Amino acid sequence: MESTEELQFSDDEEEVTAETVLKTLQCAWQNERLSPEILPHQNDMVECMLGQIQHMERNINKLSKTDLRTSIHKMEISRIKFIICNYLKTRLNKIEKYCIPILNQERQRIETDTNYLTPSEYKYAQEYVLNMENHMKNVVLNKMPGNMQVFEMNKMAEHPNLQTHVFLKANETINGVVLEDLTGEDEEIDLEEGSQHILQYKPIADLLKNGKVTLL
Amino acid sequence: MFAEKVIELIKEVDRNPDTIDQYNDEKIRQIIEEMHLLFKLNMNDANATTENRSLWTTVQVRHSALERNKRCILAYLYNRMKKIKTLRWEFGAVLPPDIRELLSDDEYQWFSKYSGNLALYMRSLGQDIGYSGIDLTENLKPPKSLFIEVLCVVDYGKLELEDGDVVMLKKNSRHYLPTSECQTLIRQGILKQIM
Amino acid sequence: MFIEDLRNDFYNLLLGNRVLLLVHYDVDAICTCKILQGLFKSDNISYTLVPVGGISELKTAYEENNEEVKYVVLVNCGGTIDLVDILQPEEDVVFFVLDSHKPTDVCNVYSDGQVRLVYRDEEENIPNFDDIFRDDDEENEEEMPSGREDLEAFVERRRQRREWETKRNDLMFNYTQFSYYGKPSACTAVELAWLLCRSGVEYTWAGCIAVSAYAATHTRSPAQALLDAHALHRHLAAQLPSHGASVSMEKDAFLPLYRTWSLENALKYSPVVAPHLRLHSLAGADRLRQLLADMGIPLQQARQAYRSMDVELRRSLLDALDAAADKHHLPRLTHATYLLRRDHCAPLAALDIVYCVMALLELEGPGGFQLALASVDTSSAECEARQRGLGAARRGLAAAAALAGATLAARALHHAGPFAHFTISEGAAECEWGPWWLAVCARWAGAGAGRGAGAVLVAAPRGRTVLLCGVPPPQRTDTRNLFGAAFEQAAAKCGASVSLDHFDSAVVTLPAAQRPQFLDALTALLA
8 A cells, every 4th residue: 555655744752654653553453353352442543544634635635636646545545544434433343242341341441541442432332331221221121020120231241252263473472372271271382473373362362452463 | 831922022133133123012011011920929929938938949930931031121122222223324313214113212212322422422533633523434335446337216416526516316317426425325225336 | 619639629628527428329329428438437537427319308418417517528419409509508618529410510510619529520511601600790780871872882782692691591401401420429439549548349349339330220331331440440450359358350141130049030030131032922931941041051950049050050151141142132141340259258249239239228118228338348248238138139120020021011111202101000019119220110111112112201109299210212322311301391391390309300200190291291392
């Protein structure tokens, strides 16, 4: 994907080119789509990319309509927009599906400031659960007899399946990944840089979140 | 037998995974009545069990039936909720009247709240850098080309494009327009893409 | 005005703007439209495509779609009418007209830039500007001459003016007397694609179909057809093998759809062969059998699908046709035409596609236009639109044969002086046909009548109105149609309210009640 190398986004902290941001965003999008649970958010990247899009659109409007570059840039912008929208949408879907466990975990994470959800997402999740609860209560639970009326949060929860297998690629050499076996035997393996594996999601979840592996 | 009616509800929801059926108010009422009945019987028997242990199993069975009813009803509602959610992504915030009929009033209220919540979230996206939100319901498919050829299936009237041009969408007219303009209309069924 | 440089003065102006494409219902227009669509798509030119059947439809289409549109491209429509007058456009709207209907209206030719004709046909004898338009300002001063010299000068001016007017009327009469067809628009479109370095098999094939369309209906004389073919020849020669498809010019039988039919049917329903075999008469079937026997093809083979015929027979078909045609005094049964050869598919003849497209346009009801555009495609091997069109074309040809045969057998072809006419019985399905298929019937009936066939007029009653379609006599050199001007004058004479809505002026509609007096006036006029 050719990018506009001449546009540079300079932050207060570091200088990042648009290309790197796009690559990181693409990686995050891929990971998000393939992992069974919700991953830490990449809101900075998203916002940065949105800013780039604005910049690119302004540039395009300066060019004449028939320039070849216009259509190429427009195509690129629409692809980037699609990636961003799909990324956010995948996250929303996961939030809606696993809303209750995510909220529970998030409450703990907020205290240690390692939240996975952006503030807007968190608000969205809370509203969503509240709506669902109220809906259930109004429609059926309040009409049910006696002690049936409780909205049992845990029973309503859907938990992501962390045991699913995923394809992954190791970005750097990792030693000592512990694989749990059903029989209780633990196996320890090493992952070479650049190697590809099929493993259960659970052991590598942390590695994914640190960026040491990527899902394929 | 207890908890039989509720299975019919589950079957109903499962029968058409893609579409939503009419909200079965009647059945739900019947099941709740059944639950009340069971509960009352149970209350009577539970008070009696302190003396007579043999009734305990009956109470257990009824209690399980009650739990099952509750679980199934909640499953029914939850599944309908999921289907209604997809409606929001497909049709937008305003539902066509024939679909609106299939939802109960409570469900429609939930739909409005969900819609509002979603809109609030979408508006907050990119707020820090001056965007007034991104519409996530657009861009549902990866873009193949900048322009697509479409055939207008119904008389729609005028469509204003981004660059100010006005296109008259009459039935059976063909147009070659930018993809971004056409996406919503294709979803609504007004335009059809020509391969 | 005429455009000299196709690329810079026409195409490059359209880049980056929205275009309104108005396309007529005929083969040439469909082919041109296909080529233009391909070019527009590759340059991301946004367009709106509206098919139009007649002048009133053109007007409606323009009025509905003209908001914010600066460029309108008219394909095979609008050349023969005064566009500015009829459409009343804004000042800055530019019309590009690519029309093979001739004669071009002089107002379009001498428009000062609003109407631009994309192709200049050398065959037209367009009168000079000064001969038809004159500054009339000075003549409107009606001041009474005072004095003798003034009076003489005044009379002299008047005389000159009358002389000029007579000359002008003569010129205009000669110019508009006959209607004919110029170079196919699709050929110009292929040229344009060539100039833009975008030509490919699809465009060349579309051009070939358009040329075959005119050859099939004998609306371009052989000399002209040769010129058209010559223009395409360059593109044929320069083809790169793309997608395993290639167009070649070969000798092929002049029997439409024979590859999709049985040979016997193809002969029976061919507009070239069948009328001369006089199949409507008792001896007709015998003649057909004799013809087949002379070609050396057993009857059983001829009756089965062509594809299932013996390979040897198929190979020797063309020679057999030539020999048999000589022996039976039939017109030439083989001609040079275009075939599309694709890998793993049977070759496709341009002639077949011509009938397929017209069947889709006129016989298949609404939605035919979209199907017709799809059937000109070269990419897909099994094209549903094409199959449908070929089926409809077969039915159409069979029906035309039946109709012509019935007319001749019932001696319903009335000879009225220089032309013959017949009427389709009311309520028959053929009444709903479009003018192209009616013309096929008319030519069929004319050729089958023998006896120095002249021009033929066919009338198709449709409820309260009647559609009249006139075809010129099947001469080889002069393909001009005099019915257009004749209709207009006859209508003026007898006061019939004729609707001259079609772009082809040889097709008119008039109320059924006025038909007899109109025909009388026409006979009187042409006698």
